[in-house]
Amino acid sequence: MTIVVTGAAGFIGSNIVKALNARGITDIIAVDNLTSGDKFRNLVDCEIAHYLDKHDFLNLLLEGEFEGEISAILHQGACSDTMNHDGKYMMDNNYQYTLALFDYCQHEEIQFLFASSAATYGKGTIFKEERQYEGPLNVYGYSKFLFDQVLRQRMKEGLSAQAVGFRYFNVYGPQEQHKGRMASVAFHNFNQYREHGKVKLFGSNDGWGNGMQSRDFVSVEDVVKVNLYFLDNPGKSGIFNLGSGRAQPFNDVAVSTVNACRRHEGKPALSLDELVAQGIIEYIEFPEALKGKYQSFTQADIGKLRDVGYSAPMLTVEQGVDRYVDWLISR
DSSP states (O other), X not given: OEEXXXXXXXXXXXXXXXXXXXXXXXXXXXXXXXXXXXXGGGGTTOOOSEEXXXXXXXXXXXXXXXXXXXXXXXXXXXXXXXXXXXXXXXXXXXXXXXXXXXXXXXXXXXXXXXXXXXXXXXTOSOOOSSGGGOOOSSHHHXXXXXXXXXXXXXXXXXXXXXXXXXXXXXXXOTTOGGGGGGSOHHHHHHHHHHHHSOEEEEOOBTTBOTTOXXXXXXXXXXXXXXXXXXXXXXXXXXXXXXXXXXOEEHHHHHHHHHHHHHHHXXXXXXXXXXXXXXXXXXXXXXXXXXXXXXXXXXXXXXXXXXXXXXXXXXXXXXXXXXXXXXXXXHO
């Protein structure tokens, strides 16, 4: 049986394809939009059975081309640019497309795992998969939020097949280089250090000290493991936070990135205070345009994920970034 991965040439999608390959699974249809052609590089060392453009795939699917052939759709494809304010495009691409795939999977009794987002919480301070804590601030977050509401309603009515949404927090790791400004903090810290010998972080703002704004940074390694756990457990459905379960300051990411680079340079690790004193970590004035619009803290409540049986530990920033820098330097 065939597994479909949408967004397969993207960051999380390509990592999922690699993980399936590591299991010996190669009967994979990779679906994406390669208008930005450089993403093909993420699939060069993957084994797939077929590639389809996202529009061609949906048309063929609804025409019955793959009837009886697909066992699961891992839907990672979406526009994740929170600064894209084209509401019509965002709702067509993120909401309507997801709804069409979900309806098909329910009709054909196919497993459906999809990417939701922590953006559904907006500026909230409690990150728990419950309606009262949700309030997206942009149309990207709303497009994800709206489909989550559809799934909740359908779950009340009764599902005919597994449907799982993952609210990704700040994911970092290999194969995100095509994302540009939307790439992770670790990716940008790495490139700043390699190019300029220093990393710049936001200074104090809104009660948070220099570089102390904190996010739930989660390694793509853990994101992939959780996806495969649910693929292996088709009886489990719902909407789940997918983060590390811990908030760590931007300072931690910078220190981990710089020290991993220094290890490759044959230099000793330095503390935050030492890095600041030597000008390797530098704080810049918090941008006026971001004041009042910036999420200074996120931390996934992963209790629901643990309750359904996922018990593997999540990598810390120090562990995950160290491995990520090894990968970046190897490339």
